[in-house]
Amino acid sequence: MAASNHSKLAHTYIIVPAMVSAICFLVTGAYDEVALFGWFGYVLGFVARLAIVLHWLFTINLLTDGFRLGPFHIVVLAIYLVRALIFQLDIVPDDIMAVFSHVMLAGLYIFLTYKVLSDMPGDLLEKRRRFRIWYILGYILVTVTLILERKFISGALYSDHTSLIESLGIFLITTYLLYHSIRPEDVYPFEANYRKPSVAMVSNLSPEKKSTLMAADSHNLELLKRKMEEGLYSEPGLTVAKLAETLGIQEHRLRKLINFRLGHRNISQYLNDYRIDEAKRRLTDIEERHVQILTIAMEAGYVSLRPFNRAFKERTGQTPTEYREQHLSTPPS
Numbered sequence: 001m002a003a004s005n006h007s008k009l010a011h012t013y014i015i016v017p018a019m020v021s022a023i024c025f026l027v028t029g030a031y032d033e034v035a036l037f038g039w040f041g042y043v044l045g046f047v048a049r050l051a052i053v054l055h056w057l058f059t060i061n062l063l064t065d066g067f068r069l070g071p072f073h074i075v076v077l078a079i080y081l082v083r084a085l086i087f088q089l090d091i092v093p094d095d096i097m098a099v100f101s102h103v104m105l106a107g108l109y110i111f112l113t114y115k116v117l118s119d120m121p122g123d124l125l126e127k128r129r130r131f132r133i134w135y136i137l138g139y140i141l142v143t144v145t146l147i148l149e150r151k152f153i154s155g156a157l158y159s160d161h162t163s164l165i166e167s168l169g170i171f172l173i174t175t176y177l178l179y180h181s182i183r184p185e186d187v188y189p190f191e192a193n194y195r196k197p198s199v200a201m202v203s204n205l206s207p208e209k210k211s212t213l214m215a216a217d218s219h220n221l222e223l224l225k226r227k228m229e230e231g232l233y234s235e236p237g238l239t240v241a242k243l244a245e246t247l248g249i250q251e252h253r254l255r256k257l258i259n260f261r262l263g264h265r266n267i268s269q270y271l272n273d274y275r276i277d278e279a280k281r282r283l284t285d286i287e288e289r290h291v292q293i294l295t296i297a298m299e300a301g302y303v304s305l306r307p308f309n310r311a312f313k314e315r316t317g318q319t320p321t322e323y324r325e326q327h328l329s330t331p332p333s
Contacts, residue, residue, distance in 0.1 A: 013069070014061050018054035025051040042088055049084035053077060056108050059135070060115060063128065065265050066314075079104065121239055122267040124259040126252075220249050220257055233274035234301040240267050272311045275300040279312060283320060284327040293320045 025048040027033060033041030053076060061067040083104065086092050092100075116132045123129050224247060232238070232246065240258075244251040264270040278300045282288050288296075297308035297320075312320050 014054070014058050018051070018058045021047050021051040021054050024048035046084050046088050049087055050080055052105065053080040053108065056112055059112060063116060063119060063132065065269065076108070119266075121241070124240070124255045124264060124266050124270075126255065217253075217257060217261065220247070220253065221261055223247055223249075224254075224257065228274050233271050234278070234299060236298075236301055236303050238267075238271060238301065243267070268311075271301065272315070275302065275308075276312055276315050279308070279320065280316070280323065283324040286328065289324070289328055293324070296320075 024044045028041075028045050028048045033044045035041070037044060057069075057073060057077070060073075083097075083101070087097065113136065116136055120129055120132045123132070224243075227247060232243070235242075240255055241251055244254040247254065249257075258264050258267070258270050262270065279296050282291065282296050283293075294305050297305055300308070302308040309319060312318075312323070316323055318326070
């Protein structure tokens with residue numbers, strides 16, 4: 001259900017606007033939109049200038065489990081809306097807008113690069129991990145090509161008109177969005193193997209090999225569960241690599257085990273199940289009513305209060321304080 005809601009949200013609020021904006025970008029890059037469409041051309045130009053920020057949002061959504069538009073995303077969208085309006089009204093000199101646009105664009109992609117790389121170690125979906133690498137390589141390639149094209153061919157490092165390279169990039173994005181808008185269930189190619197039983201991974205092997213691998217997986221799964229129940233989850237900064245080293249399991253096998261057998265998409269999601277359960281138990285313990293919430297969070301394995309509060313509310317619908325007050329104020333039955 002959560003995955004379905006996620007896909008529906010992305011399809012409705014991100015993919016469709018990004019697709020429309022990308023098409024407008026292509027139209028305004030190829031034609032004089034005002035001469036061709038009259039007043040509607042200004043609308044096309046305005047929407048076209050949102051293509052970059054909508055593509056940025058689309059990529060973040062693609063790589064983030066349970067993505068929701070937050071205050072940060074809304075502020076960035078608002079800034080780009082104002083920028084597009086200023087461009088359309090032509091109330092700021094082009095050289096000033098050029099500098100401003102470069103700074104904004106650099107900021108967007110620096111953040112996106114950080115997001116792509118920082119989330120990669122804990123990502124348990126192998127196809128999505130590979131996509132992150134190819135995305136960064138593709139981004140670098142397109143950026144370098146665009147700079148060289150503008151410097152040595154078009155002769156301008158900044159222009160309000162689109163170049164062939166930019167049009168090609170937007171065309172590819174538009175094609176992808178159009179295809180997946182028709183098939184919204186395939187918006188996330190990374191989900192193709194999500195929650196498949198592990199036997200599907202070895203279906204082409206001999207029965208003996210299958211049996212050996214399944215037995216090894218069962219053993220590793222029991223070992224993992226036992227270590228978690230012993231409190232290994234409370235180790236701060238626990239990563240897949242550290243967990244694999246502690247258990248004596250190959251990292252790639254541990255990733256597949258947690259993803260395919262336990263149904264988790266990233267390591268934080270898996271650890272949070274144990275950490276939040278411990279926090280809930282301690283928050284409802286009358287003998288620990290004076291223990292600070294920060295202490296409980298830290299001893300459960302969190303390095304700060306903010307991720308703990310966010311994870312706790314996602315699972316309970318309440319803040320830790322609200323949860324404690326509700327349960328401690330209710331007399332036991």
